Amino acid sequence: MKRIFRTGIAAALLVGSTTLAHAGLVDYTAGTGIATSPHNMNLYLPIASSGTNTGDPGHQICKFCHTPHNAVATGQSGYNPLWNRNQVTQNFLPYNGLLAADYMTDPTFLEKSETLQAVIDPADMMDGPSRLCMSCHDGTTAIDSYSDKMGSFTPTSSRVVLAPTGVSPAGDTGGNLMDDHPIGFDYNLVAAQDSKIHSANVNIGWIPASDRKCTQISELLYKGNKLTCASCHDVHNTAAKTADKPLLRVKAEGSKLCLTCHDK
Numbered sequence: 560m561k562r563i564f565r566t567g568i569a570a571a572l573l574v575g576s577t578t579l580a581h582a583g584l585v586d587y588t589a590g591t592g593i594a595t596s597p598h599n600m601n602l603y604l605p606i607a608s609s610g611t612n613t614g615d616p617g618h619q620i621c622k623f624c625h626t627p628h629n630a631v632a633t634g635q636s637g638y639n640p641l642w643n644r645n646q647v648t649q650n651f652l653p654y655n656g657l658l659a660a661d662y663m664t665d666p667t668f669l670e671k672s673e674t675l676q677a678v679i680d681p682a683d684m685m686d687g688p689s690r691l692c693m694s695c696h697d698g699t700t701a702i703d704s705y706s707d708k709m710g711s712f713t714p715t716s717s718r719v720v721l722a723p724t725g726v727s728p729a730g731d732t733g734g735n736l737m738d739d740h741p742i743g744f745d746y747n748l749v750a751a752q753d754s755k756i757h758s759a760n761v762n763i764g765w766i767p768a769s770d771r772k773c774t775q776i777s778e779l780l781y782k783g784n785k786l787t788c789a790s791c792h793d794v795h796n797t798a799a800k801t802a803d804k805p806l807l808r809v810k811a812e813g814s815k816l817c818l819t820c821h822d823k
């Protein structure tokens with residue numbers, strides 16, 4: 560595991576960039592493919608075959624995340640789409656609708672607000688795509704550490720770092736997702752109990768088809784039931800799956816993404 564902490568800002572390492580109209584490092588259009596999207600790491604990294612902070616000499620895009628051979632053999636996501644990065648192994652603190660101070664009195668981190676039906680067990684919360692995202696978005700793994708390559712480019716902007724370590728509460732030794740939308744729970748169990756959560760297996764007639772890249776909510780769920788990072792985001796910015804920025808499967812405008820699942 561190569562984990563390098565960096566305090567420098569990402570912008571200092573940008574090479575060849577001109578204007579940055581989008582709030583992120585890269586400006587792009589939703590649903591136009593990965594090459595021009597923020598997930599083409601070569602857009603941030605100098606192209607050189609050696610040294611630190613290098614992009615891929617052949618401008619390969621997939622390589623930062625996948626490999627055709629010798630994929631990582633370990634990890635805890637339970638899902639390994641030919642992954643070419645070390646999977647972060649620690650548990651993350653889940654959303655539970657409570658304030659940080661309440662975690663400190665609950666060493667199991669299973670306590671939650673009364674409004675929340677979702678049952679999130681930190682031990683399997685990151686199953687599926689979510690843990691894969693954390694091999695960059697944890698804020699400590701260098702994005703150019705892939706395959707057997709040791710990198711050191713770790714953007715520190717809040718657009719990358721979702722799970723900062725070392726912040727309150729005291730139990731946070733691995734990464735904190737308690738201020739992020741809940742993930743890693745069985746959606747269908749919640750929908751069965753909560754009439755304000757739409758059923759996953761009906762056609763989404765309440766959002767115009769042109770504003771979403773899915774027909775049923777079940778398509779957004781890992782193994783048909785688990786809500787993950789990939790429920791809302793399409794990591795590849797594909798035409799068939801991305802409706803809006805930032806890499807969203809349903810348009811953010813008018814909160815259509817939220818209204819896909821929440822009947823409010």
Ligand code: HEC
Pocket residue numbers: 593598599620621622623624625640688691692789794795
């Ligand atoms: C920034 C990391 C990243 C890059 C770069 C990337 N992928 Fe992925 N890919 C993922 C993640 C994460 C998943 C699992 C998420 C999911 O299933 O939604 C995935 C899943 C896949 C899958 C299996 C699920 C599916 O969507 O079909 C295929 C195939 C795939 N990627 C192909 C590619 C190819 C080909 C490229 C390069 C053109 C590429 N990926 C680039 C992160 C990446």
Ligand code: HEC
Pocket residue numbers: 689692693696717718719721736739740741742787788789790791792804805807811816
């Ligand atoms: C319920 C839907 C949903 C889930 C689940 C979700 N996101 Fe997001 N994410 C969004 C939306 C919407 C935005 C845009 C927020 C904005 O523009 O105010 C966003 C923004 C982001 C950004 C851009 C930075 C930022 O803060 O705006 C990153 C990076 C990101 N998400 C990664 C992730 C990762 C990694 C996970 C899993 C741990 C995840 N997301 C889970 C909906 C979601």
Ligand code: HEC
Pocket residue numbers: 569582583584585597598600623624688689691692693694695696702714716718719788789792793794804805806
């Ligand atoms: C190889 C490292 C890597 C992996 C793996 C990765 N990301 Fe990213 N992601 C980045 C970087 C770097 C950015 C650019 C941040 C910026 O613009 O400041 C980014 C940006 C984003 C954004 C913001 C896009 C925008 O419009 O600004 C979202 C959303 C996002 N990632 C979601 C995900 C999700 C969800 C996964 C897992 C399914 C994932 N990422 C996996 C490195 C990665």
Ligand code: HEC
Pocket residue numbers: 655656672674675676677740741746749750753756776779786790791816817818819820821
């Ligand atoms: C893929 C479906 C889906 C999407 C998209 C989605 N949510 Fe959720 N959200 C859920 C589910 C399911 C829960 C758990 C509800 C429960 O346990 O009662 C939840 C929980 C929440 C909670 C916490 C509720 C509590 O009682 O603490 C809030 C707030 C929330 N979502 C807001 C949003 C917002 C805002 C958006 C849009 C940016 C959004 N959600 C998008 C499915 C989704």
